[in-house]
Amino acid sequence: MKKGIHPDYHKVKVVCTSCGAEFESGSTVKGDELRVDTCSNCHPFFTGRQRFAAAQGRIEKFNRKYGLKNENK
Numbered sequence: 001m002k003k004g005i006h007p008d009y010h011k012v013k014v015v016c017t018s019c020g021a022e023f024e025s026g027s028t029v030k031g032d033e034l035r036v037d038t039c040s041n042c043h044p045f046f047t048g049r050q051r052f053a054a055a056q057g058r059i060e061k062f063n064r065k066y067g068l069k070n071e072n073k
Contacts, residue, residue, distance in 0.1 A: 018042045 007028040014025050016039035027034055063069070 014039070016042060 009026055009028055011024055012029065012032060013022055014026045014034045014036060015022050016036055018038050019042035021041040022053050023039075025034070048073045
């Protein structure tokens with residue numbers, strides 16, 4: 001690596017504003033603390049609480065539109 005062209009990389013404390021979780025990470029942002037809106041502890045994709053209700057509604061709407069019977073019932 002060339003000297004003098006890379007930003008300083010240091011450890012910061014990351015704080016989630018949604019759930020209050022704190023963890024340590026590396027960053028080039030100056031300061032001791034970095035605040036994020038959503039972290040992996042509270043994001044629906046990572047917690048498994050993601051809902052697919054919208055997809056179910058689209059399938060039913062399609063079936064009604066084209067007169068198809070729902071095979072699952």
